[in-house]
Amino acid sequence: MATLLYRLGAFGARRWRTMVIGWLIVLAAVIGLGLTFGGSFQNSDSIPGSPAQTALTRMDRHWPEPDKQSAQVVFQAPPGHKLSEPGFQGPLRASLAAAGKVAGVTAVGDPAQDGMVSPDGRTAVAQVGFSTAKDSDVPTATLDALKATGATATKAGLTVVYGGDAYAPTTSPVGPTELIGILVALAILVITFGSLLSAGMPLLTAVLGVVGSMMATMGLASAVGISENAPTLAVMLGLAVGIDYALLIVSRHRAHLASGMPVGESVAKATATAGSAVVFAGATVLIALAGLSLAGVPMLTSMGLASAGAVAMAMIMALTLLPAVMSAFGRRLVPKPGSRAARTTHPARTTMGAKWVSGVLRHPVRYLIVVTVGLLVIAAPALQLKMALTDDGSNAKGTATRQAYDTIGHAFGPGANGPLIVLVEGADAKATAQTAAAVKQKLKGIDGIADISGIDTAKDLDAARIQVIPTTGPRTQATSRLVSRLNEVTGPVARHSGSYVAVTGQTAVSIDVSTKLSGALVPFAVVVVGLSLLLLLIAFRSLAIPIKATAGFLLSVSSAFGAMVAVFQWGWLADLLGVPSLGPVGSFVPIIVMAVLFGLAMDYEVFLVSAMREEYGHRKDARRAIVVGARNASRIVTSAALIMIAVFVDFVFGKDPDVMPIAFGLAFGVLVDAFLVRMTLVPAVLALLGDRAWWLPRRLERFLPHLDLEGESITAGPDGADRIPTRDGLESESVAR
Known part of the structure; x- marks a missing residue:
């Protein structure tokens, strides 16, 4: 190469x-x-072919809806008042009528008819449809015009909040x-x-x-x-x-x-x-x-x-x-x-890196124990890592979507932000009706359900659906357990009637995705660990180096996970970092952090250990190789790590709830890996191993390909010019200017 x-x-x-x-x-x-x-x-956060996504696709065939953008307009009366009061009814109706006349708005729902008035009568939610496609942004002029229609209700003393997909904050x-x-x-x-x-x-x-x-x-x-x-x-x-x-x-x-x-x-x-x-x-x-x-x-x-x-x-x-x-x-x-x-x-x-490594070599056992125990303590919170997909409740508190999300949750209960739907498809209209009635009967009395809607039958009479409002929010473990419970309860009804019964809705789809990602984390970790062992075995032709490097990577990534739990779930330093909400981290965060940190950890391992290996190849002095290698590479490793950390930290302050934990985990993981694992644990372990660190069985050496990381195949000729190997021997490559 x-x-x-x-x-x-x-x-x-x-x-x-x-x-x-x-x-x-x-x-x-x-x-x-x-x-x-x-x-x-x-x-999009769906998995094609997952149970909830399959059911959602089947439901869309019976209740076809335009694939368009939508929004929510939330009206709330002052404390102690209701929207049904005469002073509020007229302004509310006027605002809804004006919203329907905005260019680009195709439909405005009636909260009373849609059942979107809170039990205390203080809050109502109107659904708004746009002509804009689902994956496109609604023009700013349309969104501003819609907001302007709430002026009448606001003047009457109502609080008007706008949320939903159309108002979701966009990040560059x-x-x-x-x-x-x-x-x-x-x-x-x-x-x-x-x-x-x-x-x-x-x-x-x-x-x-x-x-x-x-x-x-x-x-x-x-x-x-x-x-x-x-x-x-x-x-x-x-x-x-x-x-x-x-x-x-x-x-x-x-x-x-x-x-x-x-x-x-x-x-x-x-x-x-x-x-x-x-x-x-x-x-x-x-x-x-x-x-x-x-x-x-x-x-x-x-x-x-x-x-x-x-x-x-x-x-x-x-x-x-x-x-x-x-x-x-x-x-x-x-x-x-x-x-x-x-x-x-x-x-x-004599660089700072060389001085630091020399200090480590004087007490390798002490540094090995102290650093390892310290990282294990930092990694301990990772045992409580919880994962879920982000939603509007993950946005910053000042955003319109978060305000609408919180208002709906307080008025209707946290489960209103993530309703579940039980879909029933029968062989004919009679079978569908009977199965739907049996399913609704089974749902009664299940813990964790705040409300069960009536049976909504499709126009073709071949399908029916029942909406279930959980008592908990869409990102909680309790809601995930409720979905599993609903599937368990409705399963026997489906088998007995021969009908298709499934739990669906965006919340159920998100739970399927989260479950899939959680299940993929351990197999992916096994693949990554195995890959690191193989690549480093080829690169350094040593048994000890790959094992040491992989153990160091596991310490780094575990520490990153532990720090993420402390900040994003427990709230440590959350205010300082501007974390918008506490709770489970995004389901895709751990696997991305593991993948990226693996590559970066191997970067630092190669940069540092290849310099040590080069010196060891020249003098066969294990201790000297550690010091000289650190002197040659530590400045580059530390500079590279600081640059990585600077870039990642800036993305933490970007306030994107999906990216923040990834950037934080990578910044913390790089900090640990570069300065504690590579610059401290690696020299300590190599010092304790001595020459054994570079040993490889001869049988294994014959089977491994040779990877020239330090240009050993390039030699200097008598004229000082570099010579590179060709099929016929060495060829002088004259490129001097």
């Missing part, structure tokens, strides 16, 4: 103008296609907080390199990679369904890994230049050595993200594949465009003599 990357870097160094112009043309074409054919992202993948993250990343790069020019190159390639991947995702959205959360996750990961991968290559290039190596050779060799680590690290992230599709949830699949595309673009940019840019700037990237950046490239330098 190093040989191929050397040739790629050499080509980029020689033909940097061609490479830069070619990339600009490609990016312009992708942007043009994305803007021209870009589709809309979907707000990139906003002001993300721009702050980029500036923080730039500051870290400037401190790392001591040069604004060198610091700007990783940002340049990362931003261009994110732009290209996002435009491609927009274009694909017109042909395939992509979750509305996919772009935000892809931008977050693409930006973070794009900066980190370029940071590794640029830092290696500057070290070569500081030693006097010609620009062309330096670019080629940096691409071959650091680029090999980038390919390996990026491949682990890609495999983990693509593996999310194994859960069988379309929403999660689109998020994983979109993010994998962003990571792939970051890798390609780092291996092709970045060498050309480095070559274009020539020796202007050489650290200035006497500068801090120049001192860090000196072979005899």
Whole structure:
């Protein structure tokens, strides 16, 4: 692999103008296609073929409804008053009549006829339908005009709140907080390199990679369904890994230049050595993200594949465009003599990382015990991790949808925000009616039910449905248990009558998705652990290194889960972080955090341990290899981790309830993995193992492919030029400028 990357870097160094112009043309074409054919992202959390989704599809055939956007208008009288009072009835009716005349509004429900007046008579909910398609945004002018119709009711003393899908807050993948993250990343790069020019190159390639991947995702959205959360996750990961991968290559290039190596050779060799680590690290992230599709949830699949595309673009940019840019700037990237950046490239330098690792080596057992016990304590809350899909109750309290959600919950009970429907399909009208009556009788007396509606029979008389209002909210475990109980109770009725009976509704569909994702977490973890063992076994040709790295990853991800429970379920630091609501984390959050953190943990493992392995291969001194490897790689690992954390933290403050726990879990997991696991536990364990850390049975060694992460296949010839292997031996690759 190093040989191929050397040739790629050499080509980029020689033909940097061609490479830069070619990339600009490609990016312009992708942007043009994305803007021209870009589709809309979907707000869908269903699983095709799941019991609740299948029943929902069958119900839609009997009660066809237009696939259009909808909203809710909630009217509430002051405390101690009712909407039926004469002073409120007229203004309420006038507001509803005015709402029906708004351009783009197709239907306005009557709360009294629809049974949407609270038992105390103080609150009423009117359903509003729009002409806008379900997956499209209702024009702002229409939403504002609808809000204006409530002025009459408001003047009469009523409180009017607007909620529902049409008023759901929209979040942009990139906003002001993300721009702050980029500036923080730039500051870290400037401190790392001591040069604004060198610091700007990783940002340049990362931003261009994110732009290209996002435009491609927009274009694909017109042909395939992509979750509305996919772009935000892809931008977050693409930006973070794009900066980190370029940071590794640029830092290696500057070290070569500081030693006097010609620009062309330096670019080629940096691409071959650091680029090999980038390919390996990026491949682990890609495999983990693509593996999310194994859960069988379309929403999660689109998020994983979109993010994998962003990571792939970051890798390609780092291996092709970045060498050309480095070559274009020539020796202007050489650290200035006497500068801090120049001192860090000196072979005899002593870095903070080397000092820290030296301290760990003096007391390896102490550090191993203290850090491991500390991380296990942090991970303990993960045992209480609860998962559910987010809904309007997860939004910030100041949003219209959250206000409507809370008002309905207080007036009608928490279950009103997530009603369940029992669908009955019989062989004929008589069988349907008899089965529906039997089902309704069975529902009486079941704990957890607040209200049971009458039997609603379809126009074709072949189906009937009964609405069930739980006593608990849609995201609670109690509602999930109620769905299971309803299926148990109605099952015998269906078998006895020969009819089709199923529990459905959006709440039941969400519970199916959550159950599916929860069940996929453990098998996915087994796959990830097995994959990490195999990849690291090939990369480092050692038995101890993969086991140690995998154990460290499990500590990191468990700590991330524990921290998420403390913040998003228990409320620790929730106000400081702006967490909109406490409760179960999104069902897709743990599996995404595990997948991404796995790839990032392998990044740091490769960056750090490959430097140690390179030194051990030269001198066969295990203790010296740990110190020298840490001296060579710790600065890059810590800088990369700080950049990752800065990017993720900014997405925490983006206030998206779906993205916040993911960003927080990744930020905390990277903090733990880079500074406690890789920079502390890894040196401690390697020091205790000594030479045994690098041992591999000879029989196993013969079967493993050789992965050259440090460019060992590239040797220097008598003339000082690098030589790379060919079929006929060694060939001198002259790329010096």
